Amino acid sequence: MSYNNGGYTEQGSSQALQSGGNVAAAPAKSRRGLWIGVGVVAALLVLGGIGAGVGVAVSNKNKSQNAAVVPGAGDNSQSNSGSSSGSSGNNSTDTDNQYANFAPTPGLQKIFYGMAYTPAGAVPDCKVSQEDVIKDIQLMSQMTNIVRTYGAGCNVPGLVLNAIKLTKVDLKVYLGNYITPGNDDSYNTQKQTIEDALKQYGHDNVLGVTVGNEVMLNACLDKTIxxxxxxxxxxxxxxxxxxxxxxxxxxxxxxxxxxxxxxSDAGSYFATSVLEVSDYGLSNVHPWFAHTPVKDSVQWTWDFFEENNVQPAALLANKPEMVIAETGWPSGSKWANTTNNGAGEGGEASIGNLQIFLDEWVCQSNAKGIKYFYFELFDELWKDELYGGVEGYWGLLDSNKNLKPGITFPTCLISS
Structure with missing residues (x-):
């Protein structure tokens, strides 16, 4: 992202344009959306039989890994199509409560309003497993009451809702449908996947369906406006x-x-016509990308969100509820020269500054009643490998899903 005229575009640091084959042509945050779209396309390939060899290989691998392991997981060769909720019937039973009776994870506390979540393996290869999602749900249930997802490819809705049912946790979800203008096949396939999951696992835990993520940001970037x-x-x-x-x-x-x-869109890129028909808007607001030192990051985020999202939405007839969709602080960078995004001293991506952000953001924002989804649960290795920079370092947990050394959660529990 870069700061522009009181807002910021999600373009990443100019330092991220490295040589040596690093993919940095696409904007830093929109690249993530691109690969969520790739996951959806992978699901469509399996559904339509396009590239049959690839489809069969993916479905067979996932079938062997997932189908017989977890109650209710079903045949994931179907779930990857996005047209199935991942099971031939509503058989989400865990007779011995092996998934519900899990031990608390040391260091975790329920302090976050919400958590942004993409299952490991869903992007870019569509190789997410039910077992992994169950573990993630167990972890997140100790940190928050609400989760948001980005797309419905690879049967993410069914895997998430089934995991909630198996673990018996009281976790609510905003499900995402990642859309690309003009690609009705992708939209319709994801919509069907969401509907199938709701019909199979119930809708009690689903608060909303988010249609689109950073669509207007990407459209504006394409037109350089x-x-x-x-x-x-x-x-x-x-x-x-x-x-x-x-x-x-x-x-x-x-x-x-x-x-x-x-x-959902970047904080400066909501179209009024979209908000006028939305029940809610999820706004991505990242102080690190806006060249803000950590000591100013919390106040900057509050001010930006209030001025660019809350106040404009309040003027609309339908008054959509505005929620921060993503905010956080990176704990490191792949390259030394991308550790700081131009904020000067105190703007480094580091464990120490992540801790400062947590200490300053969580308790004060909770006390203010600000609704937000922390970005994100764990580091995503594929982003580090593909893009470098800070892209793979936003997690509270490392890529092995352990709390990062040096991180301590603040003590301001949210109500269950």
Whole structure:
């Protein structure tokens, strides 16, 4: 991201443009969205039989890894298609409570309003397992009451809802449908996957369905503009509006009228027309990418969110609820020259500054009643390998899902 005219675009640090084959042409945060889209495409390949050799190899591998291991997991060769909720029937039973009776993890406390979550293996290879998702749900249930996902490829909705059912935790979810304007096949496949998961595992734990993630950001970047209300990107906004309406109609037809429908985008890139039809807006607000030292990061995030999201939304007739979709601080960087994004002293990506951000952000934001999803649960190795920089260092946990050494959770528990 870079700071522009009171906002910031998600373009990453210019230092991230490294030689040696590092993929840095796409914006830092939108690259993540690109690969969520790739996961959806991988699911579509299996569904449609395109690239049959690849589809068979992926489905067979996942079948052997997942199908017979977890109750209710079913045949993941179907779940990867995105058209199945991952089981031939609603047989999510755990007769000996092996998944519900899990030991508390040392160092974890339930202090976060929400957690941003992508299952390991879902991106970019669509190789997520039910066992891994169960472990993640067990971990997150000790840290928060609410989780948000990004896309419905690789049967993420079914795997998450099944894991919640098996672990018997009271965890709520905002499910995501990662859309690309013009790609109706991807949208429809993900919508069906979400609906199948709701029908199989129930909707009691689902608070909302988020249609689109950073669509307007990417549309504006493509046109090299910063105004999400520009006529140049109206087609992208219209596409989101249409898919929100379609999602709401489909959920209502199934009787799921209590599930909200919203949109997620970068903090400076919400189109007014999109918010006008949204029940909620999830806003990505990252102080590190905005060249902000850690000592100023919390106040900057509050101010940015209030001025760019909360206040404008309050002026709309439908008054969509605004929630911070992503905020956090990186604990390191792959390369020394990308550790600081231009903030000067105190702007480094480090364990020490991550701890400062946690200490300053969590308790004060909870006390203020600010709703947010912390970014993110664990480091994602694929991002470090593909993009470098700070991309793979945003987790509270390392890639092995252990609390990072040197990190201590603040003591301000949220209510269950």
């Amino acid at each position: 910063t105004d999400a209300n520009s006529p140049l990107v109206k087609d992208a906004a219209d596409y989101i509006v249409a898919k929100i309406a379609d999602t709401r109609s489909s959920l209502a037809a199934l009787g799921f009228t209590n599930i909200k429908v919203g949109n």
